[in-house]
Amino acid sequence: MKRLSSRADSIRPSPTLSLNAQLTARRTAGEEVLNLSVGEPDFPMPDRAREYAAKAIADGRNRYTDVAGIPELRERIRRKLAEDNALEYTPDDVVVANGAKHALFNAFLALCEDGDEVVVPAPYWVTYPEQVRVTGARPVIVPTAAKLTAEQLAAAVTPRTKAVVLNSPGNPTGATYSRAELAALAEVVLRHDLFVVEDLIYEYFHYGDGGVPSIASLGPELQARTVVVNGVSKSCAMTGWRVGYTAAPPEIARLIRRLQGQATSNVSVVAQYAALGAMDDVPWDAIRSYRYRRDLAHRRLTAIDGVRCPLPTGAFYLFPDVSALLAGRTADEFCSALLTETGVGLVPGTGFGAPDHVRLSYAVDIPVLDEALDRLAAFAAA
Template identity: 45%
Template sequence: MFEFKLSDKVRSLKPSSTIAVTGRALELQRAGVDVVSMAAGEPDFDTPEHVKEAAYAAIRAGKTRYTPVQGIPELRETICAKFERENGLTYSPEQVTVSTGGKQALFNAFFALLDPGDEVIIPAPYWVSYPEMVAFAGGVPVAVDTQPENGYDLDPAAVARAITPRTRAIVLNSPANPTGAVYGEATLRAVAELAVKHGLLIITDEMYEHIIYDAEHLSIARFAPEHTLTINGASKAYAMTGWRIGYAAGPQALIRAMNAIQGQSTSNANSVAQWAAVAAIQDSSAFIASAREQFRRRRDRIVSGLNDLGLPTPLPQGAFYVMADTSRIHASELEAARIILDDARVAVVPGTDFRAPGRVRLSYATSFENIEKALGRMGALLSVSAR
């Protein structure tokens, strides 16, 4: 049998732990095992009806062909209007690109920006894909740790200490996956000043901007527009994860480079989904408000429930995740996640790849019933282990 060699680059790439846990939970469910999945970061609400109707209309009108690589003009214009209306930011359509999900926009940005050995500062705990993308593009991820005691807020002084002559960019994610942290104005201003002072790019992932409970969303691009690439998308706010629409706005030269990369890889995002995204971004305020209130109730319940079980869990300000200290179950978060899945039949994500030792991530983007069931099963597990 012919044996071929995979590249060193791809062999060094780690698979997503979130996807791995979700896949394992699905395997058990297909085998007839009753598993409560608290792993996937996917709203459990259906896509709004007016968004689906826009997709049907696009299909009926024959809008099913290739589009410009950077996205249809109507969507880019809608995105510009959204930024001005909701974020106080002014962009031209030429400064906007549409991709197959926010993940592709990030991927394109890192490959457009980084040369081998270039460093990218990433606050931790972080979304598992940031450091992997940076490394895959030839860069070096540099973690700046945050702590649960202060809600995982970012210390600009720690960011400043991490800057070296090789630093090219700073990644921000607010509200954050996996911690739910929301950075305030003082923090954002300080990081923006660092970027301007040192000539760095800020890559800000604002995918969860509409899912904030106890604070206001503020984009760092307000303070350093020429130094900021803003990433967003339709997945979380409008329950459109499978539609795969992401977008980015920022310096036009960087956007052109990202378009060139996308043009040689996937070309345009799905044409019908782009028209659906126009409808979603233009008018979904009622849907967003309803979803946010349901997420708030779920957040309050799961945080209080986990703390009552003796699993210390900070109250997140945004997104739909909590980070629970599982040292009571096992010192290793990997082993704790395995025990919770195998013995309690609850799927959670170990904090290992998030750079969150001793903790697991639970997503409350699921029904109140599932949250109660998960808490009950974990409570029973802890009762047995305490005997």
């Protein structure tokens, strides 16, 4: 038989897969699992999303839609971007995709090709380097203390650099870029003629003052080179519905639409109506309640000897440095032992480009969080 695609084979599987297999095996064996590895909110989806989805089905909405999404949803997204992000787009600049992950993939495919380089600040969300690789481009991983600085970006740029990825608030660190930090990065972006792929999927999970600034809002010349990515997966607890989007300058939006038109076509029409309802019924109280969990988890975690963790300003993760607790083990071995001995599931930092760290999600019930942190503290002290 002929060889399978070496490009496909070069993609690393999601690092949470083996952890999930272990978690499932434990659960199937009837053992307790305190799962702090989850990447999704634990509150219910908005009522209006359910109503709109039910109505779409009752109304017999069963046909293809425009590849880029139903006009009402694209118009609603346009309005959201104007209101929340001070970004002026037309509905034609918006392409609704199958989750933010697919929206990102569209963006990388539209921008990158063989030989290009894309700057990916580490710690990074596991998917960015792999998606960049699929396009034939090379992810250039730049280690940071959570946020990329202008100096670090400038030092990483080569004549091949096509784009830089910004994720704010970030997974796994929860760090949020300030307007001043973005302005410094913007200067390097313009000087070197780069594109920006800006992932704002955790935008509403922000515990600082004001909103989360977008680099695209710093001026027309920045907006002209930025693809903004967002969606309802996290903000409306609708990870399973698969609705995300890109907002991009017309030339890039045109390519994204063309790519999607030959790959998946439109997102499920029912999911699009659900997202439309969701965007008018964002569960703000539930989102705000995460601040309390962040504070609780951070206080308890940093009370453990050997754990270092800045207080994140966004998302719903803590990403502590646990190098003092590893005792010769890798983070993977540490997480595996923690799970076997205590039933607590954390994600090793290895897949995020930070092998001395672990990721803890506080998007779980407070009693579960408390119990898991008791066990983690006991495990660390043993």
